[in-house]
Amino acid sequence: AQTVTQSQPEMSVQEAETVTLSCTYDTSESDYYLFWYKQPPSRQMILVIRQEAYKQQNATENRFSVNFQKAAKSFSLKISDSQLGDAAMYFCAYRPLQGAQKLVFGQGTRLTINP
Amino acid sequence: DTGVSQDPRHKITKRGQNVTFRCDPISEHNRLYWYRQTLGQGPEFLTYFQNEAQLEKSRLLSDRFSAERPKGSFSTLEIQRTEQGDSAMYLCASSLVDRPYEQYFGPGTRLTVT
Numbered sequence: 001a002q003t004v005t006q007s008q009p010e011m012s013v014q015e016a017e018t019v020t021l022s023c024t025y026d027t028s029e030s031d032y033y034l035f036w037y038k039q040p041p042s043r044q045m046i047l048v049i050r051q052e053a054y055k056q057q058n059a060t061e062n063r064f065s066v067n068f069q070k071a072a073k074s075f076s077l078k079i080s081d082s083q084l085g086d087a088a089m090y091f092c093a094y095r096p097l098q099g100a101q102k103l104v105f106g107q108g109t110r111l112t113i114n115p
Numbered sequence: 116d117t118g119v120s121q122d123p124r125h126k127i128t129k130r131g132q133n134v135t136f137r138c139d140p141i142s143e144h145n146r147l148y149w150y151r152q153t154l155g156q157g158p159e160f161l162t163y164f165q166n167e168a169q170l171e172k173s174r175l176l177s178d179r180f181s182a183e184r185p186k187g188s189f190s191t192l193e194i195q196r197t198e199q200g201d202s203a204m205y206l207c208a209s210s211l212v213d214r215p216y217e218q219y220f221g222p223g224t225r226l227t228v229t
Contacts, residue, residue, distance in 0.1 A: 044223065046220070047217065050216060091158070106157050107156055
């Protein structure tokens with residue numbers, strides 16, 4: 001079974017600084033998607049960034065970028081120029097390319113932005 | 116595009132009562148998913164529909180849980196004989212068949228069983 005592990009329950013960063021959230025996963029599949037979702041307090045979960053495992057190039061969305069290490073099964077999220085609005089729970093998630101349609105989530109990392 | 120909506124947003128019920136939640140997906144999204152999120156944890160998959168067909172159910176979905184999507188539009192999730200362990204946030208998400216990697220989530224229904 002696929003599993004996703006986020007080993008940092010909480011992280012904090014100064015506003016305008018850079019922070020990296022860690023995620024590791026376990027799968028026997030060769031083709032899959034990895035995601036980072038953001039869940040602000042009392043608000044709905046939104047997709048931050050997506051990575052296709054068959055793409056070697058790391059995905060980037062504005063201030064958000066990932067470091068995808070397929071052999072190490074590692075998928076970290078880097079947030080540059082942190083803003084107060086970035087404060088949220090961040091979840092790493094996995095989905096195989098074929099077959100099961102469900103997302104498998106990690107336990108989450110609570111990110112605090114210090115002004 | 117009004118997004119995924121869920122009703123009610125909060126539900127408090129007594130143990131043993133039945134509850135029903137509703138999810139309205141983004142229009143034209145033919146896939147609809149239910150997840151459960153307990154405090155401090157990531158969401159866990161419960162079930163998903165493609166149009167009106169329920170194609171996958173998790174082992175988490177005990178026989179007290181039933182989900183329907185009768186006309187391939189909105190969906191309901193019913194929990195019978197609620198237990199305190201059912202207290203959680205119930206999340207709904209939707210996607211297009213040809214873009215299943217883009218699941219859009221609703222705000223969730225927070226259930227408290229007393």
